[in-house]
Amino acid sequence: MSILEVRDLTVTFPGDIQAVRGVSYEVSRGEVLGIVGESGSGKSVTSLAVMGLLPQNAEVSGSVMLHGQELVGVDESELTRVRGKSISMIFQDPLSAFTPVYTIGDQIAEAVRVHQKLGKDKAAQRAVELLDLVGIPHPNVRAKAFPHEFSGGMRQRAMIAMAIANDPDLLICDEPTTALDVTIQAQVLEVLKTAQRETGAGIVMITHDLGVIAGMADRVLVMYAGKPVEQGAVDDIYYRPRMPYTMGLLASIPRIDGAEGPLVPIEGTPPSPAALPPGCPFAPRCPMRIDVCEEEEPPLVAIGGGRQVACLRSNEIEYKGLTGEDVFPVPDIPPSEVVRVPRDERATVLELTDLVRHFPLMKGAVFKRRVGTVHAVDGISFDIAEGETLALVGESGCGKTTTLQQIMQLAAPQSGRVVVLGRDSAQLDRSARKALRADLQIVFQDPMAALDPRMPVGDIIAEPLRAHGHTNVKGRVAELLELVGLAPEYAARYPQHFSGGQRQRIGIARALALDPKLLVLDEPVSALDVSIQAGVVNLLEELKNTLGLSYLFVAHDLAVVRHLADRVAVMYLGRIAEIGAVENVYDRPAHPYTQALLSAIPLPDPEMERTRKRILLEGDLPSPADPPSGCRFRTRCPKFARLGEAERQRCVDEEPRVDRLANAVDHGAACHYAEQIEVIPASEDQEEK
Amino acid sequence: MRSKVVLGRLLRNKQARYGCIALILLVALAYIGPFIGAYEWTDKDFRAFLSAPSADHWWGTTSIGQDMYAVTLRGMQKSIIIGLLVALISTALAAVVGAFAGYFGGRIDRLLMWGVDLLLVLPSFLIIAIISPRLKGGSWLWFVVLLAAFAWMITSRVVRSMTLSLREREYVLAAVYMGIPRWKIIFRHILPNLSSLLIIDATLNVSGAVIGEAALSFFGFGIQPPDVSLGTLIAEGSRNATGYPWLFAFPAGLLVVLVLSINLIGDGLRDALDPGSNS
Numbered sequence: 001m002s003i004l005e006v007r008d009l010t011v012t013f014p015g016d017i018q019a020v021r022g023v024s025y026e027v028s029r030g031e032v033l034g035i036v037g038e039s040g041s042g043k044s045v046t047s048l049a050v051m052g053l054l055p056q057n058a059e060v061s062g063s064v065m066l067h068g069q070e071l072v073g074v075d076e077s078e079l080t081r082v083r084g085k086s087i088s089m090i091f092q093d094p095l096s097a098f099t100p101v102y103t104i105g106d107q108i109a110e111a112v113r114v115h116q117k118l119g120k121d122k123a124a125q126r127a128v129e130l131l132d133l134v135g136i137p138h139p140n141v142r143a144k145a146f147p148h149e150f151s152g153g154m155r156q157r158a159m160i161a162m163a164i165a166n167d168p169d170l171l172i173c174d175e176p177t178t179a180l181d182v183t184i185q186a187q188v189l190e191v192l193k194t195a196q197r198e199t200g201a202g203i204v205m206i207t208h209d210l211g212v213i214a215g216m217a218d219r220v221l222v223m224y225a226g227k228p229v230e231q232g233a234v235d236d237i238y239y240r241p242r243m244p245y246t247m248g249l250l251a252s253i254p255r256i257d258g259a260e261g262p263l264v265p266i267e268g269t270p271p272s273p274a275a276l277p278p279g280c281p282f283a284p285r286c287p288m289r290i291d292v293c294e295e296e297e298p299p300l301v302a303i304g305g306g307r308q309v310a311c312l313r314s315n316e317i318e319y320k321g322l323t324g325e326d327v328f329p330v331p332d333i334p335p336s337e338v339v340r341v342p343r344d345e346r347a348t349v350l351e352l353t354d355l356v357r358h359f360p361l362m363k364g365a366v367f368k369r370r371v372g373t374v375h376a377v378d379g380i381s382f383d384i385a386e387g388e389t390l391a392l393v394g395e396s397g398c399g400k401t402t403t404l405q406q407i408m409q410l411a412a413p414q415s416g417r418v419v420v421l422g423r424d425s426a427q428l429d430r431s432a433r434k435a436l437r438a439d440l441q442i443v444f445q446d447p448m449a450a451l452d453p454r455m456p457v458g459d460i461i462a463e464p465l466r467a468h469g470h471t472n473v474k475g476r477v478a479e480l481l482e483l484v485g486l487a488p489e490y491a492a493r494y495p496q497h498f499s500g501g502q503r504q505r506i507g508i509a510r511a512l513a514l515d516p517k518l519l520v521l522d523e524p525v526s527a528l529d530v531s532i533q534a535g536v537v538n539l540l541e542e543l544k545n546t547l548g549l550s551y552l553f554v555a556h557d558l559a560v561v562r563h564l565a566d567r568v569a570v571m572y573l574g575r576i577a578e579i580g581a582v583e584n585v586y587d588r589p590a591h592p593y594t595q596a597l598l599s600a601i602p603l604p605d606p607e608m609e610r611t612r613k614r615i616l617l618e619g620d621l622p623s624p625a626d627p628p629s630g631c632r633f634r635t636r637c638p639k640f641a642r643l644g645e646a647e648r649q650r651c652v653d654e655e656p657r658v659d660r661l662a663n664a665v666d667h668g669a670a671c672h673y674a675e676q677i678e679v680i681p682a683s684e685d686q687e688e689k
Numbered sequence: 690m691r692s693k694v695v696l697g698r699l700l701r702n703k704q705a706r707y708g709c710i711a712l713i714l715l716v717a718l719a720y721i722g723p724f725i726g727a728y729e730w731t732d733k734d735f736r737a738f739l740s741a742p743s744a745d746h747w748w749g750t751t752s753i754g755q756d757m758y759a760v761t762l763r764g765m766q767k768s769i770i771i772g773l774l775v776a777l778i779s780t781a782l783a784a785v786v787g788a789f790a791g792y793f794g795g796r797i798d799r800l801l802m803w804g805v806d807l808l809l810v811l812p813s814f815l816i817i818a819i820i821s822p823r824l825k826g827g828s829w830l831w832f833v834v835l836l837a838a839f840a841w842m843i844t845s846r847v848v849r850s851m852t853l854s855l856r857e858r859e860y861v862l863a864a865v866y867m868g869i870p871r872w873k874i875i876f877r878h879i880l881p882n883l884s885s886l887l888i889i890d891a892t893l894n895v896s897g898a899v900i901g902e903a904a905l906s907f908f909g910f911g912i913q914p915p916d917v918s919l920g921t922l923i924a925e926g927s928r929n930a931t932g933y934p935w936l937f938a939f940p941a942g943l944l945v946v947l948v949l950s951i952n953l954i955g956d957g958l959r960d961a962l963d964p965g966s967n968s
Binding site: 437 | 691694858859860862863864866867868869873877878881882884962963964965
C-alpha cells in the first residue's frame with residue numbers, strides 16, 4: 001500500500017521557468033525511494049512542492065496524495081496538520097534548521113507538543129528518548145545544549161530525532177549528508193536506517209551521491225531537467241541502466257575500487273529551465289541521439305519489471321547490452337614522460353619538514369590574553385617528486401587548508417621547513433619570492449569565489465601574465481583558453497556567464513598562465529556535479545602528463561584521489577596518519593583511521609553496499625585546541641578499544657611517528673600497532689587483472 | 690580588456706547616454722547661455738525689482754534688479770565644477786582610505802580609522818572657522834578641498850567593513866599568490882567590487898556639495914557676494930519661495946536637473962561595471 005502518491009506534479013516559477021515538469025512516483029511503507037539528479041534537475045523543488053513549502057509565486061499543479069488525501073491546493077492550516085506529523089523533512093544544513101536561541105531538547109519537545117497532546121515534562125522526556133534513539137551520548141545532558149554546541153554530525157542526528165518525533169509515515173531527506181564528512185556520513189546514514197526501522201516510515205532520499213543511494217534505496221528515480229528519465233529497482237538502475245543519461249552518470253563517477261584510466265565525462269551542461277530544447281532535454285549532450293530526439297520529448301514509458309524509461313532507444317540499449325563506457329566517448333590521455341624515471345632519481349619539487357602552525361586562542365576585548373593554542377598543523381613532513389601527484393586527504397578540521405596556506409605564503413613557517421623547488425621559503429627575499437610564485441600556483445575549490453566577478457575572463461587569465469611582465473598577453477590568453485577546452489572568444493565575457501565546470505577550467509587556465517612546475521589543487525572538483533567533475537579530472541590528468549606538472553591535491557573525496565593521485569597522505573588532527581603510494585594505502589591500509597575512512601565511503605554498487613562491513617567511528621573529531629595525549633586518534637580508535645591495558649598505555653604516552661612498513665617500498669603509518677587489512681571489496685574489473 | 694568591455698557596455702546603455710546628453714546641455718547652457726541673454730549678471734535693472742518672468746527678463750529679477758537668467762547661469766558655472774570635483778575627491782578619498790584600512794588591517798587600520806573618527810567627532814564648522822581666515826583670498830580650489838574633506842568619513846567606514854569581507858575572497862588570495870603587490874590588488878579587485886556603493890555615494894555627494902557650499906558661504910568663505918552660486922541662490926530664494934517663486938524655482942530646478950543627469954550617468958556606469966545587470 002502506498003503512503004504517498006505523486007501524479008504529474010509540475011512546478012513553474014515566474015518567468016516561465018519550468019522547474020519540475022511532470023513527476024510521478026509512489027512510496028510504500030518501509031520503502032526507500034532515491035531521487036538522484038544533478039543540481040538544477042528539480043529534485044529539491046519536487047520535495048518542497050510535496051511539503052507545500054514553495055514560495056507563493058510558484059505555480060504547482062498535478063496531484064500529491066498522502067493516504068488518499070490530496071495535498072496540492074489545500075489551505076495552509078490543513079498542511080500544517082500534516083507537516084511534521086505525517087510527513088517530516090530532513091534538510092541539508094542542520095545548522096540553519098535549528099533556532100539558535102532555544103535548546104535542542106526544547107525544540108524537539110516543541111515538535112512533539114505541536115501535534116500531540118502531551119504535558120511539558122512528558123514532551124521533554126520524549127525528546128530525551130528520541131536523542132538517545134539517534135545515538136547522542138548522554139541524551140539528558142545534551143538535550144539542554146544549544147545548537148551551536150553540537151557538531152555538524154550531532155546536529156544532523158538531532159534533526160533526525162526531531163523529524164521522527166511524531167512517528168511520521170514519510171520522511172523526506174534532502175541531501176541529508178552532503179555537508180558532512182565521510183565518517184560522520186556513515187554514522188548518520190546508520191541512524192537514518194535505525195529511524196526507519198523504528199518508525200516503519202517510507203523515505204524519499206534526495207541526493208546527488210550515487211554511492212549513498214546504492215546503500216540506502218530500494219527504488220531509484222533519476223531526474224534530468226525537471227523530469228524523471230528513468231525509474232526502477234536499485235539493482236536494475238545500477239547494473240542495467242536503459243537511458244544514456246543514467247549510463248553516463250554511473251560511468252562518470254570515479255570509483256574508490258575502480259580501475260585506472262580516464263573517466264567518462266558527459267559533454268556539455270544541463271539545460272537552463274528557462275530555455276529548454278524542444279526535444280529530449282538530454283539530446284544535446286547525448287552521444288546516442290538521432291534526429292527524432294531533437295523533435296519530440298520522449299514520454300516516460302513502462303518497460304516491464306516496474307521500470308520506466310524516457311528514451312527512444314532504450315530497447316536497443318537493452319538488446320545490445322550497452323554500458324556508459326560503450327556509449328560515451330572516452331577521452332584519450334597521453335601518458336606522462338616523466339614518470340618513466342624512477343622516483344628517487346627525479347627532482348623534488350616540494351619538501352615539507354616538520355611543518356608546524358599553531359594559532360593562539362585569545363580571550364578578552366581590551367586586554368587580550370592567550371588562553372590556549374589551536375594545533376592546526378603539528379609537525380607534518382612529506383615531499384613531492386617531479387611529475388607526481390600527492391593527495392592530502394582528511395576530514396574538515398584536520399589541517400589540510402592550513403598546510404596549503406603555509407606553502408602558498410612562501411614565508412618562514414613557525415617551525416619546520418618548506419622547500420619549494422629547492423629553495424627554502426625562510427630564506428627568500430622579496431624578488432625571489434615573486435619569481436618563485438610563477439612556479440607555484442593554486443586552483444581553488446569554489447569556482448564562483450575564485451574568479452573576480454567584475455573582471456572579464458580575459459583579464460582574469462592575463463593578470464598573472466601582466467604581473468610577471470609578459471609580452472604578447474593576448475596570444476597567451478587565447479592559447480590558455482584553448483588548452484583548457486574553452487573557445488578564445490570567451491575572453492570578453494564575465495565569469496558569471498559560465499557554468500561551474502567552465503569556471504573551474506578558467507581557474508585552471510589562470511593557474512597555468514605562468515607555466516608553473518607545481519600546482520596546488522584545493523578541492524578542485526568538490527563543488528561540481530559528477531558529470532562535470534569527470535571532465536575536469538580528465539583535464540587535470542591530461543595537463544599533468546603533457547606539461548610535466550606536479551600536483552599537491554587536497555581533497556576529502558577519496559574516490560577522486562584514488563583516480564588522480566600517485567601518492568596519498570592521510571591527515572588527522574594536524575598530523576599525518578598514513579602516507580604512501582595510492583595502491584598501498586587504498587588496498588592495504590595500515591592505520592585504523594585510514595581503514596575507517598575508506599570503509600565509510602559509499603560505493604555506487606548496491607550489491608557491494610549490502611554486503612560490506614563498515615568500520616564505524618565513534619564520536620567526532622576532537623578539538624584541535626586540546627588534542628588527546630599520545631596518539632591523537634586513540635579517542636575514536638576501534639583498535640585502541642580492543643587493546644589490552646598495557647598496550648593501551650603506549651598509545652596514551654607515546655606519540656607514534658610515521659614509520660615505513662616493513663614489507664612495502666612506499667608506505668608508512670603512524671600507529672604503534674599498524675596492521676594492514678583490506679577494507680574495500682575488490683571490484684570485478686580488478687579481479688580480472 | 691576590462692576598460693574596453695566596460696566602455697562598450699556604457700555606450701550601449703540608454704540611461705548613461707541620456708545622462709551624458711543632459712549634462713552636456715547643462716554645461717553648454719551655463720557657459721554659452723549668458724551670451725544669448727540680454728543682460729550681464731553684474732547688470733542691475735533699476736526699473737524692475739522682483740519682477741516676474743517676462744519677455745524682457747526671461748526668468749524674472751531679484752530684489753536688487755539683477756536678471757535671474759544671467760545670475761543663475763553664472764551660479765551654475767561654479768556649481769557644476771564644485772559639485773563634480775567635490776564628489777569625485779570625497780568618494781575617492783573614502784574609497785582609498787577605507788580600502789587600505791580594511792585590507793591592510795593592524796596598525797594602518799587603527800591609524801586611519803582613528804583619523805576618520807576624529808574628523809567625525811570634531812565639528813566641521815569649528816575647523817573651518819579656524820582655517821578660513823588663513824585661506825581668505827586663496828583660490829576657490831581650497832574651497833573644494835575643504836568641502837570634500839568633510840564629506841567622506843562615513844562612506845569610508847562602510848568601504849572598510851565591506852573590504853574586510855572581500856579580502857578573504859579566493860580571488861583576492863589568488864592575486865596574492867600570483868605575486869601582485871597589495872596596493873594593486875586594492876585598485877584592481879577590491880574597489881571594482883565596491884563600485885556600486887561608490888557610484889551611489891558619488892552621485893549623492895554632488896547635490897550635497899552644491900547645497901553645502903551655500904552653508905560655507907555663510908561663514909564668509911568660498912563664493913562671496915556679489916558673486917553667486919546655485920547654492921547661495923537657492924538659500925536666498927528659498928526664503929521667498931512662496932511669494933516670489935522664480936527666485937527659487939529656477940536655481941533649484943537646474944540643480945535637480947543636474948543631479949538627475951549625474952544620477953543617470955552613475956546608474957549607467959554601475960550597470961556597465963556590474964556584469965550581473967543585463968541592460
